Amino acid sequence: MGNISYQDVTKEFNDGAIVAVDDLSLEVEDGEFLVLLGPSGCGKSTTLRMLAGLETVTEGEISIDGERVTGLEPRERNVAMVFQNYALYPHLTVEDNIAFSLRMNTDLDEDAIREQVVETAELLDIQDLLEKKPGALSGGQQQRVALGRAIIRDPSVFLFDEPLSNLDAKLRADMRTELTRLQQELGVTSVYVTHDQSEAMTMGDRIAVMNDGKLQQVGGPNDVYDHPANEFVAGFIGEPSMNFLDVRFDREDGPRLTTTGDGGSFVYPLSEAVADRLGVSDGARLTLGVRPEDIQVDVEATGASGRAQRTTVDVVEPMGSDSFVYFDVDGTVWTGRTDRIDRQPGSELVYEFDESALYLFDEDGETIKSIGTGEGSFHRETEEPLVQE
Template structure:
């Protein structure tokens, strides 16, 4: 078992310059065997949260429990957690075998023979048996990371913590290690909390993602739910590459059709039954780059001027100007207009996103009917 529960967990730093709330009243339950990813911009509090789970940072307020047993006052070695760091943190004078077995030597009653056997079992699982006699200086970055993972796994922790473990690897190796980590986590069935600023890692690896900003949880949901049904504008614009286009518009209601207008240009239209808005309301319109359809003949809901077309291989990023609005679109590689061309742009009503201008809360997400995604709404900003 390894259910992890955070209840009102808060971290406040206090120094001569004053106080700073790094993590603000985080409530989160990670189910036994679940792979949860904390994601957000630098300084959002995700690594501080992980370090509090590990016992490397004290908790200012709130509780942390593993299988209902509170651990926030326990030393790291008493928490049944294992952490993998971004920097590998291997002992340079020890071999891979010694690095992996060091924690067992000091935290278990296993005999030397049993420790050796366990290290060899995990080395085989990680495909690093041939490295057991090597020191870190003889290893590549990917090999060092496998040894660091092995050192954590060999302890059979109830909770596995990973702090941006792939950030030092090149793009090809990161992709491979993402797959390896998912395979390992499923095979070991260990509760895992993974921290990253890389949304690709978050979206591809997580059972649920935890989006954080300014120390607060913004949304906790499966990746596809957070992407299609963000609770607010921050989540919507943080998830996705290129980022969602957002800009303020005025509502125009004309019978059964509601339009969203800026400087005389109608950017999108919805059935009036899809939203509860009044004529003259101001809302933020959101358009994901992949949801904009381009027509080089100029047919569409509105017309835009091409500024740059960027070839990406599988698709193209086409940047557009519409008056004072700049849009980025993601289109198939066969669509490659030249700079200066006028194109028609259409966004399906199902793909229109709307946000409250003042609070940023979502008014409408993907689809035309109400959905009930598995989300946690952030505290009111009123």
């Protein structure tokens, strides 16, 4: 089937004025579902399009199944692609849309093609639409036709370029499940581009996070969530996103983190055990991070840990199952995800979060400590980087 390998791939536009992808190296295993995740303009689509052959590679090599494809035409790569706008051929019926690649690539006679088209259509539950033109279909149906067009090829690689972003929320969730099911059924290596982290978390075997053309981290959904390689990944993954605060690390009078903002009151005592393993010098400037769901509210203000903080409520958003509470922490607004609470804006709130839930990043944004207090939580202790080459 198809494993994919990017080796030191760089893509420049406008004679190097824009570096869309910067020295990217990445391996995708046979049958794996890899999600390329990042904000718009991060180079993830370009990465995918280079694999499809729709963009040239400025430097580096791409291979599929051990074969160098860098200079090959798209049609010579045996990949199938689903586009964001579906890119169906408007003048052809659904049947002809799905059959297009067979007519281009194979010598099958019309009966055999018809048979395969019907089979594919049944798999996607669109057998009743075969005579229609794409313009007469709903967004979800068009999406299925686009999938059918990709599946029928039996390609070595599926490429998805934000295929669900034009669908409404309900349909998107359904299609997500269906796509995952299909991919598992067919077992075809897939690369899926999205900016939607919930799509990435639910669908990917592994997630490759990109920003500014650079690969930030590759790992399983929970790895990337629990142990982000840097501040960008930590902030990008998770909804609502992680809360950050600029702090200073002090060892005198017991290790603690103190806000660097003027007139701030945030002080967070650390245990000696944790402080020792950070590998950070006294007085270092760090960024503290904590996920909204790790924040406990309405704790006793004088708890034994000494980590409870007082603040005022900005606003409470009821979400049904739980509530988002926004509050001020030394000039920045933090979010807490809590059980249902009802609180007036401006009222007092006492919150705290456990030392194990604490994330710390250095001045370059590299992670010093991620969730937990075990091995793998202290990034300066582990020799091997979490970014898998």
